[in-house]
Every structure is written in C-alpha cells, then in structure tokens.
Amino acid sequence: MNTARDLAIVALDMASDHPVGQGELSLALAAAEVFDLLDAGALVLDDERITPSAQAPTGDRLLDEAASSLVRQEPYESVEDWLWRRGRGLSSAYGAELESMGLTARPRGHRISLRAGRSVPVDSAARQQAEERWASGDPVLAALAAAAGVHEMPDDAADDLTDETVTTVLAAVGNAVVELEAVRQRRAIEDAAFDNVWRGF
Structure with a gap:
C-alpha cells in the first residue's frame, strides 16, 4: 500500500474544490512516507524517534530515496524533524514523479x-x-488529507485511530502544520512592519 502516492493523487483530484498549500501537503506526504516505510519494514518507531531497519528496495523510487535518507546514527531523528527535513519540496517531487509515470x-x-x-x-x-x-x-x-488541508476531518474519525504509532505520526504532522502557519503569520507581520517603516509610518 502506497499511502504517499494515494495522498498525492487524492490531493490533485480534489485541488479544484480544495486548494492545497504546498507546504502542508509536503509535510503530510513526508508523514505518509513514514507509514509506507513502516509497512515495508524499513523503519520502526521508538517513542518519537525513527529507528532505521534493514533497507530493502520498495519498488518505488521516492520511497527508496526516503529510506536511504534515514538518519542511521543515534539518537536518530524525531518524527517531526523528519517531516521538516524530508518534506522540503516533497509535494513538487511527487507531482513530477506522478507525471513522469x-x-x-x-x-x-x-x-x-x-x-x-x-x-x-x-x-x-x-x-x-x-x-x-x-x-x-x-x-x-483521511487524517493525512485533513492535515494537508484537502478536507475537514469528521469529528468521529479520530475514534478509529487508536494505534500508538499512528497517533504519534499524526500528532507530529499536526504540530508541524500548526508551526508552518505560525511561521507564515510571523513573516506576514514582519513584512507588513517593514512596509510601514519603508513608507514612513
């Protein structure tokens, strides 16, 4: 099961009705890769740390790239650190990959x-x-799509998410999306303040 590819396709399918921020989608795609690599046995989660396992080809170029980029030295990498590092430009990478395929x-x-x-x-x-x-x-x-802004998460949907590993990854992507929005707001305020100074206010 390729969660990241499924998410990328769903996001493109729904983009006309629900414009998706590239930053949010990139973070959600990085989280989806964690689930795919867990399924492939390429990593395990130790609390919030990503511990790499034996690397085996998944048959998917971007997932293999993700697996090869895992930090392989202790204390390893937290899920949220992975999302920020791996997520940079990831929505564009998946868009290009889908088109090339x-x-x-x-x-x-x-x-x-x-x-x-x-x-x-x-x-x-x-x-x-x-x-x-x-x-x-x-x-x-559904949870990853909600984090990416593709749709609203139904109120009762969280009841189906009880696995600790799943909730750890989803909490990390939720935190990262909130932080991304906070960074954008800070930049907007700073830009507005600079503009006001420049205009002599």
Missing part, C-alpha cells in the same frame, strides 16, 4: 486558465486504488 497529465486547450493547467490524475490503476481507499474512509489517509 504517466499517472497525471496537463490539460490542453486555448481557454484553460493557469489554475486549470495544473496536472490532473488520468484514469489508471493507481488512481482507482487511491479513489477506492479514499471512498472506504481509510482513517490514516
């Missing part, structure tokens, strides 16, 4: 707006898998 395409036409010109998923087995998983209400995928 023929799983997305850019709409053609003379009257298409710039927003509509973004890549969209094409009919494929990968898209069908992502849509079926989304429609099933998979709680992990």
